[in-house]
Amino acid sequence: MFKYNTLIKFLFAIFSISFIACSNDDNDEKHDHADAEGLVLKIEEQTIVTYKEGVVTGSLTISDTAETEVELAFLDDDGDEFVPHEDDGFTPEYVVSDTNIFVVEAEDGEHNHSSEETHLAFHIEGKQVGTATLTIKLLHNGHSDFTSKEIPVIVQN
């Protein structure tokens, strides 16, 4: 009987441990998947575009001669900004409707904003006067955790 009781206790201990691990997981703010509900785009620290609750507010207006650096942050379901980290398998993807109008170049991890780990940015370059759209996805180890609606980009002379 002793062995049997020990086995039960052992199983119970394993069960408790996994149960605790799971409930901790639920309360943890760092889910495995990104909890992105929206995003913001900023130029020189000014919010230019917000995508929230399925609605895009604002548009990017850029020059056809210069490159513009745009900072990207995602919004969680409380509307708080967060930046998913590359080390956790997150990569933003930029889908341009017409690359004759503008192109996007993601800032790679090597780019030197070293002091600020929580920084995501891309460069947007106007090619020709016109309007096209940018859709931003958040890829997570090969699948997509988030896709924005189309964000208007206006390229001016």
Ligand SMILES: [Zn+2]
């Ligand atoms: Zn995911």
